[in-house]
Amino acid sequence: MAGFEPEWARLSCNENTVDTAPFIELRDVSFAYGERTILERINLKIPRGRLVAIMGGSGSGKTTLLRLISGQVAPQQGEIIVDGRHVEHMSERELFEHRRRMGMLFQFGALFTDLSVFDNVAFPIREHARLPDSMVRDLVLMKLAAVGLRGTEALMPAELSGGMARRIALARAIALDPQLMLYDEPFTGLDPISLGAIAHLIKKLNDALGTTSVMVTHDVQHSLNIVDYVYFVAGGTLIAEGTPDEVRASDSPWVRQFVRGEADGPVHLAYPAATSLSADLGLGAPHA
Amino acid sequence: MLDTLLTPFIRLGHWVIEAIRRLGFISRFFLAILMNSAQSLTRFHLVIREIYFAGVLSLIIIIVSGLFVGMVLGLQGYTTLVRFGSADALGALVALSLLRELGPVLAALLFASRSGSAMTAEIGLMKATEQLDAMNVMAVNPIARVVAPRFWAGVLSMPVLAALFNVMGILGGYYVGVILIGLDGGSYWSQMQANVDLHVDVVNGMIKSLFFGAAVTLIAVFEGFDATPTAAGVSAATTRTVVTSALVILALDFVLTAFMF
Amino acid sequence: MKRTTIDLWVGIFVAIGLAAVTFLSLRVANLTPQGADKTYTLYAEFDNIGGLKVKAPVKASGVVVGRVTGIALDTKNYLARVNVAIDSQYAFSRDTSAEILTAGLLGEQYIGLVQGGDEEDLKPGDRIAITSSAMVLEQLIGKFMTSFAEGSGQDSKQP
Incomplete structure (x- = not known):
């Protein structure tokens, strides 16, 4: 059984080759909302320290994948293992423990609208670490500097542009130096400059902090430039995977259509709703 | 044919099941709030902040409404009492009406529409903009961090607002009865003092408002938490807060009155 | 809004509440401390x-x-x-x-x-x-009724 890999085997793998010991592993995961199947028999392995993108059209179930990894929803079937721990059986306490080592950037940032930028970034620090105010302040300023927005501490989220809000949210997500970063559509609704800045930041943070990052996106161009590996999800199953170079050279019609953003192709025939795909891929078009 | 006949019953059945589901959820939610209240005590500034939004910002509406309700009571009470030659009893009438019923009930209704709806909208919007999810993912329990402080702030603010409403009402009645109509100020107060009992009237009224505060805030935070995370969903939840609170306040008032007096 | 400002306002709020309760118990319910007035x-x-x-x-x-x-x-x-x-x-x-x-x-x-x-x-x-x-x-009305009945009884005898 694949589920009973001995502990020593995993440890030795960690020491020798990072690639073969997955930080995140999904085995045979299925998920449904009521009768509606969202994901079916997903298997994937993400090695430690990698930046991986999960791509697919709207409603393909890729955001659900993130929610499964963060433990916000539990699968009906299958196993989700993050850093050797089974997420699907976690009690509430264990889940909170799990999430403490995890950061997540939400689609539109999800900044707390009633708190200032400073308090937003300080939020996870204050909640989880009893630190003196001066230390909290230093940490917040460091994180803000990391996203290039030092000096915005006193602003309220309503006063920020979309790109700035996203970067503040990123600063908040990395406030506790997470081992795992999850990005939910980090590029949606941003102008090209902010978009480039966010993409650059994600790459930089991944390399600098050594975190494992999973990014769910339908923005092919920007993600292919920064990620190490790509999974394609459609109709609740993984249909293709590969490094960015492999993906660009892929002869799968589906991948070609997705990467090039063609209106017509296999997706058009199989999924009528995906006709808006090209619009989705256009820069600045908000996610429906 | 049979289907069309059955449709209303099917709908009624769905409605009943949904209502029972929500009753179950709100009970579970109430327990969850109580169990996650420790943080509200250890970090009391969270509650203080919510008292500001729920209580302090309701002061104006409570003061103005209390004053007007007292003035109306004074005027109506006078025209009725003067027919029986007992206009002197105006003070007692105004004070007892306010302390026993109108103060707690009207203050709670105002509180529901002013602060309850705001709480629902706030929590509903936090849900719609994934702020609650973000909190969850940051390993912070939104019930402990967002809901419980609001709940306790509501419970603590309500008696204060009700007491203030009573005082303003009594002063409003004094203004109409004594200053405008010209009754004797001394008898306004002495009749009041002779007929108002601290325990039966004042304390019971405060206990009522404590119950109302808990009920209104519980409904408000629950509706926000249970709202469909869309603009339409939040606005529907806000409406439901006001309507449900009003019904619950009046029903609860009946039950509490039957128990107390 | 700053925390100190909020604290100040909530302090005022609590003070108003205490004042209101004091007013209700002393002025309205007349709970004068026993023995204070001679x-x-x-x-x-x-x-x-x-x-x-x-x-x-x-x-x-x-x-x-x-x-x-x-x-x-x-x-x-x-x-x-x-x-x-x-x-x-x-x-x-x-x-x-x-x-x-x-x-x-x-x-x-x-x-x-x-x-x-x-x-x-x-x-x-x-x-x-x-x-x-x-x-x-009730007694007053009772007395009145009796005297009224007696009075009308006498009246009916007279003619």
């Missing part, structure tokens, strides 16, 4: 006190001079014994009379004191000897 106690016995309640005012010439502090049935003579606390600044003569009166037709009942002519004053703990009981509306 009073002395007298008692009177009535055949019937009607609807007189504890805390009802005691008035002389319409001025409130004290309050009813206790009502009990004296089982020796089966009369109602009413204790009243009179403000120490008022002294009443030994032949003062007490009656239970009603303010308005349906108003509250209170004790009215009428000063007598005796030179000696009542001392604390003394009994007000001359009393007249409450008018009980």
